[in-house]
Amino acid sequence: MVDKAALGAVGVPFTLDVERGKIHELARAVHSTDPAHFTGDHPVTPPTFLTTMFFWEELVAGSNPWALVQMDQKRGMHAEQEYVFHGPPPRAGTRLTCQSRIAEIYEKEGRRGGTLVFAVMVTEFRDASGRLVAEARLTGVETAHSSRGTPPAPRTTEEG
Amino acid sequence: MSARWEDLDEGTTGPAPLVVGPLTRTDFVRYQGASGDMNPVHHDETFAHAAGYPAPLGVGMFAAGLLNTWATGWLGAENVRRTKVRWREQVWPGDVLTCSGTVARRYLEGLERRVDLDLVCTRQDGGVAIVGWATFVVPP
Numbered sequence: 001m002v003d004k005a006a007l008g009a010v011g012v013p014f015t016l017d018v019e020r021g022k023i024h025e026l027a028r029a030v031h032s033t034d035p036a037h038f039t040g041d042h043p044v045t046p047p048t049f050l051t052t053m054f055f056w057e058e059l060v061a062g063s064n065p066w067a068l069v070q071m072d073q074k075r076g077m078h079a080e081q082e083y084v085f086h087g088p089p090p091r092a093g094t095r096l097t098c099q100s101r102i103a104e105i106y107e108k109e110g111r112r113g114g115t116l117v118f119a120v121m122v123t124e125f126r127d128a129s130g131r132l133v134a135e136a137r138l139t140g141v142e143t144a145h146s147s148r149g150t151p152p153a154p155r156t157t158e159e160g
Numbered sequence: 161m162s163a164r165w166e167d168l169d170e171g172t173t174g175p176a177p178l179v180v181g182p183l184t185r186t187d188f189v190r191y192q193g194a195s196g197d198m199n200p201v202h203h204d205e206t207f208a209h210a211a212g213y214p215a216p217l218g219v220g221m222f223a224a225g226l227l228n229t230w231a232t233g234w235l236g237a238e239n240v241r242r243t244k245v246r247w248r249e250q251v252w253p254g255d256v257l258t259c260s261g262t263v264a265r266r267y268l269e270g271l272e273r274r275v276d277l278d279l280v281c282t283r284q285d286g287g288v289a290i291v292g293w294a295t296f297v298v299p300p
Contacts, residue, residue: 022194029187029194030225031180036237047228047243047294051221054196078220082244089240137244 002117002142004105006068009098014060016053016125018045020092026052042091047083049090050125050136053098065102069119071142079118080139085130096125096133103137114144163235165266165273165298172263178230181256181284183218186217188253191222218251227281227292230259235275235296242295245279249287256284261292273298 020043027037027046037043057063090096104120123136163174180187188202200207201217208216224245232240251257261279268274279292 025194026225027229029191030222030229031178032229032233034229034233034237036232042236046222046225046237047232047240051195051197058196078247080244080246081221081224082242084242085240087241088238131169 001072002105002119003068003070006065006070006102006119007069007105008063009102011061011065012056012062013099014053014054014063016096018049018090018092018094018096022052023049023092027042031044036064042093044091047089048081050083050123050134051081053123053136056098057100063098063100063123064140066099066119066121066140069102069105069121069140071117071119071140074106075145076140076142078138079141080137082133082137082139084135084137086134090125090127092131094133095106095128097127098125100124110144116144117142163298166267167298168263168275168298170263170266174234174261174263177231177258177260178226178233179256179258180226182254183251183257185216185253188216188219188222191219191225195219195221197221211255215253218253218255220247220290222255223251223281223289224292226257227259227261227279227290228294231277231279231292231294231296233259235277235298238297239299240294241274241297243292244294245290245292247290249283249289251283251289253288257289258282258284261294264293273300 002048023043047138106118108116110116119140121138125134127133202219259281261277263275264278265276277294281290
């Protein structure tokens with residue numbers, strides 16, 4: 001059951017080093033052969049690369065406020081995911097400082113009846129100069145009924 | 161990364177779709193290891209059955225990654241400025257996914273040439289696994 005008191009919760013900042021090997025690994029996993037990800041010392045990241053922030057936030061207690069939303073695991077699912085880049089996506093060798101917050105919690109009436117509860121977590125990624133490089137926007141939804149057959153809720157550090 | 165602004169009329173469909181599959185559990189595991197999402201529902205048959213599923217569930221962000229692989233293969237990985245996906249249908253081992261898209265809008269933002277894409281990832285039966293939207297700059 002979503003706890004609306006989680007709105008506004010802010011995570012502890014954490015560091016993400018954009019690593020060349022990780023870029024190769026993620027790009028290969030999404031069936032890319034684009035030389036942009038595989039050549040040179042500083043290849044560019046694939047558009048969904050920042051999902052690997054999970055590896056880094058696990059190292060910093062309190063960095064992921066999503067658990068505070070308390071979305072029911074049986075009725076919750078990952079509904080949408082968005083990445084915005086304020087310039088080219090980050091390249092290998094970039095150190096990003098990241099911070100997540102619970103930016104929205106709202107309700108909608110479902111088409112098949114019952115109330116849907118949405119929660120949005122925004123993560124900001126800044127470079128060494130403090131420039132905002134990218135933002136991730138994770139939307140989870142909790143349905144009124146079990147969501148069997150649909151994707152599970154966004155993973156949290158607690159699920160390991 | 162050779163797309164030219166002049167060729168990106170609204171409705172342009174770009175290169176051939178990216179067809180991936182039949183998907184294997186190994187595809188899911190490789191993605192999970194790369195991304196850090198180790199939820200066992202995507203690779204542990206016993207766990208998936210206990211949760212009421214007939215097989216391990218496809219990883220949502222894996223299919224989203226495939227869709228973006230198609231888009232950046234067309235317009236360039238360093239040119240993407242926004243990408244968004246919405247999941248519709250579950251994906252399963254054995255599925256064949258087809259990723260494609262069209263130019264929805266071509267415009268100038270300041271002096272920068274941009275295009276918005278509508279993206280779609282469909283399953284072998286025509287069901288829509290993901291709809292997506294992306295924005296790219298188009299360098300001169």
